[in-house]
Amino acid sequence: MSSVPTKHLRQRALEGLNNSQMRAATRKVVDRLDNGKREASKQLEQWEEWRVQGAKIRQHVIENLDYYLNQLIENVKKSGGHVHLASKGQDAAGIIRDICLQHNAKLVVKSKSMVTEEIRLNKALEEAGIVVQETDLAEYIIALAGEPPSHIIVPSMHKNRYQIAELFSKVAGYQLETDTPTLTAFARKVLRNKYLEAQVGITGCNFAIAESGSITTVTNEGNARMCTTFPKVHIAVMGMERVLPTFEDFEVLLALLPRSATGQKITSYVSVFNGPRKKGEIDGAEEFHLVIVDNNRSKILADPQFRDALRCTRCGACFNVCPVYRQIGGHAYGSVYGGPIGSVITPLLEEDYNFWGELPFASTLCGACTMTCPVKIPLHDLLIKLRNKKVTKGFTSGAEKTVFKIWRRFYQGSGTYRFAMKSAYYLQKPLVRKGYIKFGPPPLSAWTNSRYFPAIAKKSFKEEWNKNH
Amino acid sequence: MITQQEFITNIALALGRKKPLTKGPPHKDLGPPAFWLEQNKYLDKKIELFKNNLEALTGRFALVKTPQDAREQLKNWLKELEAQEIICWDHPELKKTVQPEELGVTVHFWNKDIPREELIKICNQVKVGLTWADYGVAYTGTLVLFSQPHQGRAVSLLPDTHIAVLNSSQIVPTMSSVLQKIKSLAQMPSCINFITGPSRSADIEMDLSIGVHGPYKVWVIVVDR
Numbered sequence: 001m002s003s004v005p006t007k008h009l010r011q012r013a014l015e016g017l018n019n020s021q022m023r024a025a026t027r028k029v030v031d032r033l034d035n036g037k038r039e040a041s042k043q044l045e046q047w048e049e050w051r052v053q054g055a056k057i058r059q060h061v062i063e064n065l066d067y068y069l070n071q072l073i074e075n076v077k078k079s080g081g082h083v084h085l086a087s088k089g090q091d092a093a094g095i096i097r098d099i100c101l102q103h104n105a106k107l108v109v110k111s112k113s114m115v116t117e118e119i120r121l122n123k124a125l126e127e128a129g130i131v132v133q134e135t136d137l138a139e140y141i142i143a144l145a146g147e148p149p150s151h152i153i154v155p156s157m158h159k160n161r162y163q164i165a166e167l168f169s170k171v172a173g174y175q176l177e178t179d180t181p182t183l184t185a186f187a188r189k190v191l192r193n194k195y196l197e198a199q200v201g202i203t204g205c206n207f208a209i210a211e212s213g214s215i216t217t218v219t220n221e222g223n224a225r226m227c228t229t230f231p232k233v234h235i236a237v238m239g240m241e242r243v244l245p246t247f248e249d250f251e252v253l254l255a256l257l258p259r260s261a262t263g264q265k266i267t268s269y270v271s272v273f274n275g276p277r278k279k280g281e282i283d284g285a286e287e288f289h290l291v292i293v294d295n296n297r298s299k300i301l302a303d304p305q306f307r308d309a310l311r312c313t314r315c316g317a318c319f320n321v322c323p324v325y326r327q328i329g330g331h332a333y334g335s336v337y338g339g340p341i342g343s344v345i346t347p348l349l350e351e352d353y354n355f356w357g358e359l360p361f362a363s364t365l366c367g368a369c370t371m372t373c374p375v376k377i378p379l380h381d382l383l384i385k386l387r388n389k390k391v392t393k394g395f396t397s398g399a400e401k402t403v404f405k406i407w408r409r410f411y412q413g414s415g416t417y418r419f420a421m422k423s424a425y426y427l428q429k430p431l432v433r434k435g436y437i438k439f440g441p442p443p444l445s446a447w448t449n450s451r452y453f454p455a456i457a458k459k460s461f462k463e464e465w466n467k468n469h
Numbered sequence: 470m471i472t473q474q475e476f477i478t479n480i481a482l483a484l485g486r487k488k489p490l491t492k493g494p495p496h497k498d499l500g501p502p503a504f505w506l507e508q509n510k511y512l513d514k515k516i517e518l519f520k521n522n523l524e525a526l527t528g529r530f531a532l533v534k535t536p537q538d539a540r541e542q543l544k545n546w547l548k549e550l551e552a553q554e555i556i557c558w559d560h561p562e563l564k565k566t567v568q569p570e571e572l573g574v575t576v577h578f579w580n581k582d583i584p585r586e587e588l589i590k591i592c593n594q595v596k597v598g599l600t601w602a603d604y605g606v607a608y609t610g611t612l613v614l615f616s617q618p619h620q621g622r623a624v625s626l627l628p629d630t631h632i633a634v635l636n637s638s639q640i641v642p643t644m645s646s647v648l649q650k651i652k653s654l655a656q657m658p659s660c661i662n663f664i665t666g667p668s669r670s671a672d673i674e675m676d677l678s679i680g681v682h683g684p685y686k687v688w689v690i691v692v693d694r
Contacts, residue, residue: 046502046505053502057500065480066480066490067491069476069477079657083473087471087479091470136672137670137681138670141673154672156673180673180674180678192593192682214657220669220670221681222668222681225682225683226626229623230623246652247648247651247652248499248500248648250648251500251644251645254644255644265608265609266611266663267665269683270663270665272660276659278658278659281618282580282618283621283622283623298480298483299483302483
């Protein structure tokens, strides 16, 4: 991951809650994107049928990944591309750095790619003395600010136009106006020259098509096209699960992804690459490299409990409906992948159920993410399973363990349970205000610091029932 | 470094197999939903659908009956755009249809007669890039462009305006037809671009802006002979 946060999730969430600008921006972005998605999925006939197909296709790929990945590799080679395989993130970053060094690259242009964040590519390249130019408008903004992404689709959503104008003005050396056309035109001018100068272009890969060995990018700005048209070398980086068997399957995912991500029928640009440029062609990269990254994906695959998470197409729809993400914003997650899917895959990719294992607890388990997911990943189920994993691995605090030990003692027999509830009813009395405990003593304060605790009723449900029936 | 064999075997092991699958698993009931493949319902209104979708994305659309009309339309648009120089695919059908030398502007053709660096410089300076689309997709208002030696990628990417010409017979109802055609090609082009409207972004306060890196305008002339 790009960096491991030093603060605990609770602290990060609190900072998110206190950051009113982040909260307002988050609300605006997620509402806009989610409304767009709702509208777009109404317009496409039989959205649910498309979802079913999308889930089926992704599941089929995951269960036969050995076959399809091998087919993809062979077909990329046939069309003249080079394929590199990386078990770990650092291997992938090393491979890409070496390709750049072989070509004496001084400047690399990059279009948006989450997997390159995951493998900390920019750091590896910069350490080798290579200048990395992010070209997605949002990525360009946050790179200038030196800040991490706050949303998977709109990584710069936490920056307002005044802050962006300030960042751009520093590059320009004069004060820029803050209207969108001025800011966009400035970025266009700066970046246009970079595309024409760079020796290497790096892109992600939204989907790879096994039957033809094609790599596809799905973008709106056109920077992925720029990064692959002018530099001599094109390196595409993909997580190993992003394969589709056929072009027919590509049509389904292409119907689902843009609608789920931004509410568009299709993005402005969808490019399909089949190796390097062919003989006689004047533009396009002369050399094509595909870097396929495992980085613990095979471990997720090996655990049937979590395998479904590999269906993900990184559309971000689950972010936009998550009541927790809406409140705390993107930075509180502290991971490359935020939102519900990030809470699922981060502990798994990092194999860390202690520190990153906290993320699945930042959820109300309302299931909105599961309902919206275009490939039907049962996200809230996976969140519960991860909570369970954290507990069974023994990463719970001593206080919590003690509380549950005591609870177990009383819960075991009906007599002890009744006694405990009756006693608690009388003991709680000094704390109850209007049916709630608003400020409890430790360890109850861990709950009441962030929400009210409902007071224990005078009569149990059973007593009520017996009285009335 | 890990070998392909090791990498794939590792995945097979994760899936509970000792050896990787060597035969393709049955690819059944995948692809688009069954109802979608019956596309006749869009066939009779495909041109109208293409037009509406393109215009919804700020694109402009002209339907003409003859190559002469296509040329006139193009001339008008070039005048409106105040374009004195354009870059144009060296494409036989495009040349036959609009007869670039008759347009009254300086036309540079994308071919080997001009060095690569010079061609890219021209693309970066002229106002208009002219292409012949291989297909149009009605359901989304999408242009499909294949890369070929005389069909450069930069022509539809660097100039401020991209104008594409195609025959009405090349407009298909949905993506399904185009993908079938691509699949059936003996050799795939090195790059296939699906272009839907201008380059756009909403990264600054969700405020839509047009022409972030690529063209501000995408205009289309369809010849319905």
